[in-house]
Amino acid sequence: MSLVGIDFGIIVLYMIGLLGVGYWGYRRSDTLDDYLVAGRDIPIWMYVPVMSAVILGGASTIGGGGLGYQHGVSGAWLVVWLGLGVAAIGFLISTELANLKAYTLGEILERRFDTYSATVGAVVAGIYALTIAITQVISIGTVLTALLGYELNAMILVSGIIVIGYTALGGMFSVTITDFVQWIIMTVGVFLFALPLGLLEVGGISGLTAELDPSYFSPTGIGIETVISYFLLYFLGIMIGQDIWQRVFTADSPETARIGNIATGAYAVVYGIATAVLGMIALVLFPALENPDLALPQLVLETVPTGLSGLILAGFISAMMSTADSALLASSTLFTNDVYKRFVNPDASEQRYTWVSRVGILVLGVGMIGVAILIGDVVNALTLAYNLLTGAIFVPLMAAFFWRGGTWQGAITAILGSSVVVVSTMAVHGFGSNRPIIYGLVASLVLFVGVSLVTGPPPREKLEAWLESISDEPSLE
Numbered sequence: 134m135s136l137v138g139i140d141f142g143i144i145v146l147y148m149i150g151l152l153g154v155g156y157w158g159y160r161r162s163d164t165l166d167d168y169l170v171a172g173r174d175i176p177i178w179m180y181v182p183v184m185s186a187v188i189l190g191g192a193s194t195i196g197g198g199g200l201g202y203q204h205g206v207s208g209a210w211l212v213v214w215l216g217l218g219v220a221a222i223g224f225l226i227s228t229e230l231a232n233l234k235a236y237t238l239g240e241i242l243e244r245r246f247d248t249y250s251a252t253v254g255a256v257v258a259g260i261y262a263l264t265i266a267i268t269q270v271i272s273i274g275t276v277l278t279a280l281l282g283y284e285l286n287a288m289i290l291v292s293g294i295i296v297i298g299y300t301a302l303g304g305m306f307s308v309t310i311t312d313f314v315q316w317i318i319m320t321v322g323v324f325l326f327a328l329p330l331g332l333l334e335v336g337g338i339s340g341l342t343a344e345l346d347p348s349y350f351s352p353t354g355i356g357i358e359t360v361i362s363y364f365l366l367y368f369l370g371i372m373i374g375q376d377i378w379q380r381v382f383t384a385d386s387p388e389t390a391r392i393g394n395i396a397t398g399a400y401a402v403v404y405g406i407a408t409a410v411l412g413m414i415a416l417v418l419f420p421a422l423e424n425p426d427l428a429l430p431q432l433v434l435e436t437v438p439t440g441l442s443g444l445i446l447a448g449f450i451s452a453m454m455s456t457a458d459s460a461l462l463a464s465s466t467l468f469t470n471d472v473y474k475r476f477v478n479p480d481a482s483e484q485r486y487t488w489v490s491r492v493g494i495l496v497l498g499v500g501m502i503g504v505a506i507l508i509g510d511v512v513n514a515l516t517l518a519y520n521l522l523t524g525a526i527f528v529p530l531m532a533a534f535f536w537r538g539g540t541w542q543g544a545i546t547a548i549l550g551s552s553v554v555v556v557s558t559m560a561v562h563g564f565g566s567n568r569p570i571i572y573g574l575v576a577s578l579v580l581f582v583g584v585s586l587v588t589g590p591p592p593r594e595k596l597e598a599w600l601e602s603i604s605d606e607p608s609l610e
Contacts, residue, residue, distance in 0.1 A: 140434075140443030141281070147447040151299045151454070154310050158303015165483040168304035168490060169236050169466055175383045179313055180393040182320075184380050185400050186312035188215045188371065189319065190269055190456025194449055195276060197405055198429035201412020202422070205349025207360075208412060212405025214363045218371035220398025222381065226534050227390040229603035230381045238375050238530060239471035245533040245599050247541035248475065253548050254526050255471030258375045261518040262464035263497055265376070269457035270296065270505045272426075273450055279427050280446065286506045292454070293505065297498035300458040301491045305383060308462060312455045318448030322433070323407055327445065330436040331414040341410075344417045358567070365570045366516075369523045373530050375463040376456075461501065465493035516564045517556075524555040524573020528581050534603065536585075537596060543585030551577035 162168040175183065193212045200208025222230075235241055239255025274289035281288070299307045335341050348354045371377055384390035408429065415428035418435065422428060430449060433442050469490045478485070528551075529544040555573035562568045590596075 139440050140446065143440065143443035144280075144447045144450065147444075147451070148295055151295055151311055151451075152302075155299025155302035155307045158299070158305075158307030158310065161306045162304050162487070165487050167306060168487045169462075169470075170379065170382045171305040171309050173234070173383060174385050175309065175389070176385050177389045177393050177396075179309070180380075180384055180389050181396045181400065182316035183309050183312040183383075184219065184377075184393060184397040185404070186316045186319075186452065186455040187376055187380055187459045188212075188219060188397070188401055188456075189316075189404055190272075190453050193401075193405065194319070194408060194452045195272060195426050195429055197408035198412040198415065198432075199425035199427075200355070201409030202416045202425040202428040203412075204355040205345065205351065205413055206406065206409050207352055207355035209405040209409035210355060210360050210363050211367060212408065213402050214368040215371050216398040216401025216405060218368040218398075219377065219401065220395050221368070222372055222377065223391050223394030223398065226531075227381055227384075227394050228387040229534055230378060231384050231387040231390040232603050233382075235382060236379070237467050237470045238373065238378055238526075239467060241533060242529065242544065243471075243475075244602065245595075246529070246539070246544040250529065250541060250544040250548055252471055252475065253545065254529070255467045257521050257525055257548075257552070258373075259464045259467035259471075261522040262375050262460045262467065263501060264518040266296075266457045266460040266464065266497075266501050267505050269453045269460065270501060273453045273457070274505070275424075275426070276430060276450060276453070279424070280430060289505045290502060292450075293498065293502035296454055296457045296461065297494060297502075300462055301494040301498070304462060304487075304490070305379070308455070308458045309383070311451065311458065315448055315451035315455050318444060319452055322437075322441075322445035322448050323404070323411070326437050326441065327411055327429075327433055328407055331411055331418075331432055334436055335414055335417045341413060341417065345413060349413055349416075362567050365523065365567055366519045369527055369570075369574075370519045373522065373527055375467055376459040379463050379466060380459070457501075461494055461498055464497050465490050468497075469493050517559065520555045520559065520570045520573060521552060524570050525549075525552040525577060527574065528577040532581060533599075537600075538585055538589050538591070539581065540585045540588045540591045542588040543581045543583075546584045547577045547581035550580045 166172050189212070193215060197208060197212045200211060233241060237255060238258055239251040242254045243251035270289055270293045273292040274285050277283065277288035277292060278285045299311065332338065332341070335344060342350065353360065381390050381394070384393060411432060412428045415432040419428070419431055422431065430446060433445050437445060469486060473489055474486060525548050529539070529547050532539045551573045554576040555569045558569040558572045
């Protein structure tokens, strides 16, 4: 697999353009709201594309095509669960999240419960977000190595520097613009070019069914256990991801957040099925690929005209960057807002917090590149991060919105206790087991409810202030 000169030039110019967008965002980011949540002013016509870009990163696009190549249409489940998780946010809590005018999930835990559960939750979520960024940078480096022929570590370094550069400069403004452009390229590339041209190459759906075993068209071909595992990891995990919530905080109204998340979920489901089908097409055309994750890039190079294929491949790379930049910004925001601001310098100016967040992106970004180069594969680390995020934080966060009886003692006990359960169960059953996340959720629920009932009810004044902040209720009456 190799690029011709025009495709290579398009990808290089695209990368340079990202840094230009970063500088533009730097000129636009006058306040902390601008830098962290794009001024809370994103309209729905832009909100749906940029939220879609956050979830449709390397795992969803390149990885989704690879799963389709290996397992057929059932490979779409990973992306389908991500989309349904975002839609669930829209149905359940997006209005309340938008009303809060917050920056982080740690801030929400603090408003509802206390400082300690907020800090522990923020640290876990921050590590999770950084791990997501690391996996995306490794994916970008892998694809660039296959396309350009350069050494993997060099490509990880270059792509990482670009992500750090435009994210640190412009914050959420830059991330929003780059994500919007990426969404347009990916939507046009997948639905208007790659899918129809690929189907044409194999003789349409009938040709595809004639070439592949019927198991490739089974919705459970990937295995029921894997479908359940994806639900536990991705559906539940994305519902409480800081990168996702930080996007919700950018909406210009609660209605935009609600409708936008539901629309994003629907789009993601269709997108997931489309990339799985593209993987199946690639299997027919290139049955001997050593790396299934290269199925989509190979298909684009072989079926899409030169020039346009370079733009689509740039979109694939940008899809991974859009997840990496959002995750890196999310991690920096958590540590800035929930550690530095809370314990180090609580009375600093907005300009100071913006500066600290930029420095945080640089420091965390260097760590991101270093870890990516050192280990090259973070599957186990990613599993640990997802298990901790969902097993330890899901119950307290959801209970904050749906159960008035929860107390801060219940929250901190649930977070710490279930974290121990998750780590211990993973040590016994391994990273591939579903038991850690299941045991973690059960332990979290039992501890949260049990301790809250013993120590409750929560202080009326704090609960009343919380209810007012999420729904404008004047009192508990």
